[in-house]
Amino acid sequence: MEKDWWKKSVVYQVYPQSFKDTTGSGMGDIKGIIEKLPYLADLGIDVIWLNPIYQSPLVDNGYDISDYFKINPEYGTMDDFKSLLEKAHFLGIKIIMDLVVNHTSDQHEWFKKSCESRDNEYSDFYIWKDPKEDGSAPTNWGSTFGGPAWEYVESRGQYYLHLFAKEQPDLNWEKPKVREAIYDMMKFWFELGIDGFRMDVISLISKRQDWPDAPEDAVYTKSYYIGASNGPRVHEFLHEMNQEVLSKYNTMTVGETANTNSDQAILYTDPEREELDMVFHFDHMHLDYGPYGKFSDIRFKMSDLRDVLTEWQCKLEGRGWNSLYWSNHDQPRAVTRFGNDTNYRVESAKMLGTLLHMMKGTPYIYQGEELGMRNVRFTSFDQYKDIETYGVKKEFEEKQLAEEYIKESIFLKSRDNARTPMPWNGSEMSGFGFTTGTPWIDFSPDNVWINVENCFADKNSVYYHYKELIRLRKELPVVVDGTYELINQTDSDVYGYIRILAKQKLVVICSFAENKVNYTLPIELKRSSAKLLLSNYHDTKKELDDLELRPYEAVIYLIEE
Structure with missing residues (x-):
C-alpha cells in the first residue's frame, strides 16, 4: 500500500449515534454501520471517519472519554468493532477514529485520582492552578460551551482548566508521562488495525505557561485562544507523536485546528516536518460569523469564500495538503449555509459538491450531505440536545438579545442540524429506516422526502452526482495532482x-x-x-x-x- 494513499481517498464521516440503530435503543450502533457498509461502498468512498465510540458519559456526545480502551456499550462491543474493521477492509474501506486527547471526561480514572491530592501519580495529569489572592480563577478565560474555563475543586484547593464543558478537564501535555500514556493508547488502536486518526482540537494541546488574561473585547467562549491556540510546544509535541507512533504505521492523520491560518497550517502539514498529513481549517467557516461569533444570522459573501479557498489551495501547493469539507458534526448543513435549501436544494447541493470535490486535497463527506439534507427547523427548543446550543441560548438571553434573533441564529448554526438521524427511507412508521424505537434526537420532518430510498430511485439525485464526482477523482490524475x-x-x-x-x-x-x-x-x-x-x-x-x-x-x- 502506497504511503500517501490518503491523497487519492474520499472520506465519509459517520456520526455513529445517528447513522443506523439495530437494537431499537434509538441510538445508532456499530452493527448499524456494518449493515450499511454496502451503501458506502456503492457511493465509492475510501475511508470512514468515526466520531468517538469510546466509553463516555456522553456529556458532549462522546468527546468526553472516560476509558480510551473500551467501546461505549450503547454502540456495541469490541468484537463488534473488530468485525467492522474486518468487513470494511474486505470492501477496501479504511477506518479512522477520533483521537480526543486535549481533554478527557471527569469520569476518567486519571482525573478521579488527580482530584484526590497534589502528590499522587496522577496529580499533574491535568492542569491545576492555585486561586488568585482573592480566591478567583487563575485567568479570565471563558469556555467554549459558556461559563468560565476554570472549575474549583475543594479537595485540592485548586482550579482545573477545561476549555470545553466542566466535565472535560484538559490534560497536561507538559508532562512526559501524560504523552507516553497517550502514545501507548494510540498504538493499541493501530495494532488493532485502524488506519488513522482525526485529532480533535489538536491545536489546543500546548498552553502558554505564563497564563495571560484575554483582552476584554475577546469573544468570551473563545477567549482562551490567547493562551491555548497554537501554543509554544504544539509542533514539538506533534513531531514527537509522529516519531513515537505515527511513523511506525501506514496511517492517515487530520488535525482539527481552529484559529489556524494557512501559514500555520504549513507547519502542521509539511511532510518534511513530520507532524500531520492535513488539517481542518476554519477560515471558510468564519465567513458568516457575527458579533457573538458562530451563532449569527449573517450570510456569507461568495467573494470571501473564493478568496479563502483559493488562499488555502495556493499556500499549501507543494508544501502541505488540504482537507476539503463543507460540513461535519459541529457545523450546520451545507446546502442551507452555502446554497439554497428551498427552490434550488438539489441544484445547489450538487454545485457545492462539484466545487469542493474537484479541488486539490482530500474531500470529506458528512453523512447525509450526499442526500442534500437541510438544517432542521425544530418547532420547540426542547427538541435540541446539544450542550453548545443550550449554552448559547443562556448567554444570549442574559444579553437580552431579541427572541427572534436567538431562534434564527440557533436554527442556522446549532450542531444538532447535522445530528438528526440518517433517513434510510421515507416511512415514519418504520422510523425512517433508522430505528424501531424512539430516536435519541427527533427526526427531521424532511425525511419523508429527503431520504436514501428516494435518492436511489431518482437518477438525478444529489447521491448520484456525488457518486460521479468520486468516480472522476479516481479516474483523472489531474483531480488529485x-x-x-x-x-x-x-x-x-x-x-x-x-x-x-x-x-x-x-x-x-x-x-x-x-x-x-x-x-x-x-x-x-x-x-x-x-x-x-x-x-x-x-x-x-x-x-x-x-x-x-x-x-x-x-x-x-x-x-x-
Whole structure:
C-alpha cells in the first residue's frame, strides 16, 4: 500500500449515534454501520471517519472519554468493532477514529485520582492552578460551551482548566508521562488495525505557561485562544507523536485546528516536518460569523469564500495538503449555509459538491450531505440536545438579545442540524429506516422526502452526482495532482477555477446566483474540442465557450492538448 494513499481517498464521516440503530435503543450502533457498509461502498468512498465510540458519559456526545480502551456499550462491543474493521477492509474501506486527547471526561480514572491530592501519580495529569489572592480563577478565560474555563475543586484547593464543558478537564501535555500514556493508547488502536486518526482540537494541546488574561473585547467562549491556540510546544509535541507512533504505521492523520491560518497550517502539514498529513481549517467557516461569533444570522459573501479557498489551495501547493469539507458534526448543513435549501436544494447541493470535490486535497463527506439534507427547523427548543446550543441560548438571553434573533441564529448554526438521524427511507412508521424505537434526537420532518430510498430511485439525485464526482477523482490524475488556478477572480456570482497537470486542464465553473447569469470565459480556455464531464443540469452545452449559467449551475470540462 502506497504511503500517501490518503491523497487519492474520499472520506465519509459517520456520526455513529445517528447513522443506523439495530437494537431499537434509538441510538445508532456499530452493527448499524456494518449493515450499511454496502451503501458506502456503492457511493465509492475510501475511508470512514468515526466520531468517538469510546466509553463516555456522553456529556458532549462522546468527546468526553472516560476509558480510551473500551467501546461505549450503547454502540456495541469490541468484537463488534473488530468485525467492522474486518468487513470494511474486505470492501477496501479504511477506518479512522477520533483521537480526543486535549481533554478527557471527569469520569476518567486519571482525573478521579488527580482530584484526590497534589502528590499522587496522577496529580499533574491535568492542569491545576492555585486561586488568585482573592480566591478567583487563575485567568479570565471563558469556555467554549459558556461559563468560565476554570472549575474549583475543594479537595485540592485548586482550579482545573477545561476549555470545553466542566466535565472535560484538559490534560497536561507538559508532562512526559501524560504523552507516553497517550502514545501507548494510540498504538493499541493501530495494532488493532485502524488506519488513522482525526485529532480533535489538536491545536489546543500546548498552553502558554505564563497564563495571560484575554483582552476584554475577546469573544468570551473563545477567549482562551490567547493562551491555548497554537501554543509554544504544539509542533514539538506533534513531531514527537509522529516519531513515537505515527511513523511506525501506514496511517492517515487530520488535525482539527481552529484559529489556524494557512501559514500555520504549513507547519502542521509539511511532510518534511513530520507532524500531520492535513488539517481542518476554519477560515471558510468564519465567513458568516457575527458579533457573538458562530451563532449569527449573517450570510456569507461568495467573494470571501473564493478568496479563502483559493488562499488555502495556493499556500499549501507543494508544501502541505488540504482537507476539503463543507460540513461535519459541529457545523450546520451545507446546502442551507452555502446554497439554497428551498427552490434550488438539489441544484445547489450538487454545485457545492462539484466545487469542493474537484479541488486539490482530500474531500470529506458528512453523512447525509450526499442526500442534500437541510438544517432542521425544530418547532420547540426542547427538541435540541446539544450542550453548545443550550449554552448559547443562556448567554444570549442574559444579553437580552431579541427572541427572534436567538431562534434564527440557533436554527442556522446549532450542531444538532447535522445530528438528526440518517433517513434510510421515507416511512415514519418504520422510523425512517433508522430505528424501531424512539430516536435519541427527533427526526427531521424532511425525511419523508429527503431520504436514501428516494435518492436511489431518482437518477438525478444529489447521491448520484456525488457518486460521479468520486468516480472522476479516481479516474483523472489531474483531480488529485493538478495545480489550482483561479479564473475570473472578480466575478460577483461565479466561482471558476482550473486544475492543470501536464497536457490536461480541468475547468470547473460554479454559479452561486439564484438567477441566470452570463459568464465570459477567458479566451485561452475556449475549446470546441473540450469534453463536458459533468453538470448539474441535463442539457448543458457540450462546447466550452461563454456560458449562460442557470441558478446554481455547475459544470466540469476537460481540455486535453
